[in-house]
Amino acid sequence: MLRLDLSEILRTVGMHQRYEIDEAPYEDEDVEFVSPLIGSVTVTNAGRLLLVRGAFDTTLELECARCLVEVRQPIRAEIEEQYSLAEVETAHYHDVIPMVVQDEENELPEGLFDGPVMNLGLLIRQAAILTAPWSILCREDCQGLCPTCGKNNNKGACTCAPDGTYRPFAALPELFRQEPNR
Numbered sequence: 001m002l003r004l005d006l007s008e009i010l011r012t013v014g015m016h017q018r019y020e021i022d023e024a025p026y027e028d029e030d031v032e033f034v035s036p037l038i039g040s041v042t043v044t045n046a047g048r049l050l051l052v053r054g055a056f057d058t059t060l061e062l063e064c065a066r067c068l069v070e071v072r073q074p075i076r077a078e079i080e081e082q083y084s085l086a087e088v089e090t091a092h093y094h095d096v097i098p099m100v101v102q103d104e105e106n107e108l109p110e111g112l113f114d115g116p117v118m119n120l121g122l123l124i125r126q127a128a129i130l131t132a133p134w135s136i137l138c139r140e141d142c143q144g145l146c147p148t149c150g151k152n153n154n155k156g157a158c159t160c161a162p163d164g165t166y167r168p169f170a171a172l173p174e175l176f177r178q179e180p181n182r
């Protein structure tokens with residue numbers, strides 16, 4: 001379903017088609033979808049432009065910026081793209097048919113089209129990355145990791161000094177005090 005054959009749309013100016021997005025959770029390189037992806041896109045042949053419009057809901061798994069634990073963030077991502085159409089001679093069809101092309105006005109992401117087949121997964125991944133918060137916390141008062149020992153300070157303070165200077169022998173005077181006097 002994530003690859004859409006747009007042959008008919010590409011041939012027919014004015015034609016539009018709606019495609020439902022209903023995908024089980026999956027991982028795509030650095031993006032992890034942890035709930036189903038639900039939404040739709042509409043692809044329109046507007047003559048010189050191919051319009052791709054839509055939106056979907058899902059949940060991303062992200063990392064707390066301070067303590068690095070997993071955080072689940074529901075998102076609603078929107079897809080709003082347009083690509084240039086031009087008459088292209090193709091070996092497949094031995095014919096001149098409208099195809100999506102790269103030009104100065106509209107950037108065409110690499111790998112988005114394989115002939116008339118569009119890789120919708122690529123647009124979904126791109127939209128999710130744009131929608132995801134660039135920084136997220138597991139909770140507002142997350143204590144983060146100790147910069148010295150790396151311990152997660154949400155799970156109790158570590159023995160490092162509050163200013164972050166690691167004092168490996170901080171506990172020693174206490175030990176000496178416990179030594180019996182001779």
Ligand SMILES: [Zn+2]
Pocket residue numbers: 064065066067068069137138139142143144
């Ligand atoms: Zn955190």
